[in-house]
Amino acid sequence: MKVYRDLSGEITPGTAATIGIFDGVHLAHKQIITRLKELSLEKGCESLLVTLWPHPRYVLNKDADSLKLLTTLDEKLCLLETAGLQNVLLIPFDAQFASTSFDKFIKRIIVDKLRARHLVVGFNHQFGRDRQGNFDSLKLLAEKNNIELEQMPKIMVGEQRVSSSVIRNQISTGEIVTANKLLGYEYILTGKIVHGNKVGRKLGFPTANIEVAELYKLIPADGVYAIEAIFGNTRLKGMLNIGTRPTIDNRGIKVIEANFFNFEGNLYNTFITIKFHKRIREEIKFESAEKLVEQIQNDKQTIINYFNTIK
Numbered sequence: 238m239k240v241y242r243d244l245s246g247e248i249t250p251g252t253a254a255t256i257g258i259f260d261g262v263h264l265a266h267k268q269i270i271t272r273l274k275e276l277s278l279e280k281g282c283e284s285l286l287v288t289l290w291p292h293p294r295y296v297l298n299k300d301a302d303s304l305k306l307l308t309t310l311d312e313k314l315c316l317l318e319t320a321g322l323q324n325v326l327l328i329p330f331d332a333q334f335a336s337t338s339f340d341k342f343i344k345r346i347i348v349d350k351l352r353a354r355h356l357v358v359g360f361n362h363q364f365g366r367d368r369q370g371n372f373d374s375l376k377l378l379a380e381k382n383n384i385e386l387e388q389m390p391k392i393m394v395g396e397q398r399v400s401s402s403v404i405r406n407q408i409s410t411g412e413i414v415t416a417n418k419l420l421g422y423e424y425i426l427t428g429k430i431v432h433g434n435k436v437g438r439k440l441g442f443p444t445a446n447i448e449v450a451e452l453y454k455l456i457p458a459d460g461v462y463a464i465e466a467i468f469g470n471t472r473l474k475g476m477l478n479i480g481t482r483p484t485i486d487n488r489g490i491k492v493i494e495a496n497f498f499n500f501e502g503n504l505y506n507t508f509i510t511i512k513f514h515k516r517i518r519e520e521i522k523f524e525s526a527e528k529l530v531e532q533i534q535n536d537k538q539t540i541i542n543y544f545n546t547i548k
Contacts, residue, residue, distance in 0.1 A: 238318040241326045244350060249324050252285035253277050253355040254347065256364055258401070259288055261307035262316035264421045265359055265392040265399040270320045272357050272389060282354060283323045287346070288313075289330040295453070296330055305455035307401060307408070312425060326351075339370035340378060348382045356384050360391045361400075394418050411458035411516040423465070423512035426454070426493075430504045433494060442533055444478075444494035445504050447511065456493070457513060459520045463540040465512040466497055468504070473497040476533075476540050477511060480520035484529045496533075498541070515543060 241248050253276035259266050273284040290310055295301045308316065310327075317325055328334065328346070337345075342364075347353050356379060364370035372388050379386035392399040399419045407416035408424060417423050426449060433446035449456065459480040466473045475497040481489050495511065517539055523529040 238314075238322055239324050240314060241324070243327070243329055244346065248326060248351060249283050249285060250352040251282050252324065252351055252353050253280065253282055253357065254285040254287060254351060254353040255357045256287045256347070257359065257362070258292065259286065259313065259317070260292070260401045261404055261420060262313060262320065263307075263399055263401065263404060263419055264394070265389070267320055267421060268389050268392055269357050269359060270317070270322055272387065274321055276355050276357070277323065280355065284321075285324040285326060285351065285353070286317060286322055287326045287328065287351075289334075290327045291330060292453070293330055293335065296332060297335060304453070305405065305409075306453050307404060307420075307424070307455055309427065309451045309454055312427060316422075339364060339374060342370070343375070343378045344382070347384070353384055355387070357387045357389065359389055362388065405455055408455055408457050411460050411519075413457060413462065413513045413516050417513070423514055424457070426456070426511045426513070428493070428509060428511075430507045430509055432505060433492065442496045442530075442537075444496050445509075447493040447495060447509065449493065458516070459491075461517045461520070461536050463514040463517060463543050464495060465514065466495060467510040467512070468507050473500050474540070474544050475500075476517070476536055477513075478520065483520070483522035485526060496537075498537070514547075517543075 239249070253273045255269050255273060270284070270286070276282070277284045292304065292306060294304050314325065347356065358372065358375065362372050362375065376386055397403065397415070397419060404416050404419050407419070413424060426447070428447040428449040430445045431448045433444065457479060462477045462479070464475055464477045466475055475495050477493065477495040479491070479493050481491055517536055521532070523532060
């Protein structure tokens, strides 16, 4: 997949394109990407996704403090490549670009720069300054510029609509299983393993403390999770706790720490990807360290049993 990080260079023209934020690259996004791939084969062109970075709400300060994203930029690009896209255009979003009207954006970039022949959007497409670029306004511009326009239907999983905001809410409340169904994959978190206070080792469950550098990344709700960890060519199953460890630490500092099954080794400064499978329980303050250890042993067995059932 070729990634263009601004508008300065030559970009593949005559594409089947789409426009959007694509946070999470979930099932509804993949529906659009699948259609782009079909069009590129039918029409003899390439697929192209146009997106903005950073997220406009961070630049415009519209409830930016409350917005956490499902994917970092690197995670999103990796998911888009895995989905089979040929090209991605990242447009740097700043205050100046924010003032661009939707029709000028389409004319300057989609028509003049990309010379797009086909455009595919989601069922609730809104884009541009003040979100003026809805499907109806886009349809008028597409007809004027000889662009074939398609709008994909709404995607439902059971009674739940697939959207980034819905998935964010599920993850924020610990409903990882539901979120994963809407994503189409296990929610991921990437970070670096750093030194902790080694309390887990003293309890008989050595843990790897995971530091997530991107402050905008959505961290799941506090609790204990069944996880898989990926680093290099190694994949491990394990359990992960998010929280303040109230039984053994009264500082109230939130940590993310994982215990990997059947593994011994030094992972400090290793970059790791965590795949969340299921939330086992909430974080609880126990009356003693002994009671905590007993519960951790039960958690481990619960998670082992879970993974045995999904083989």
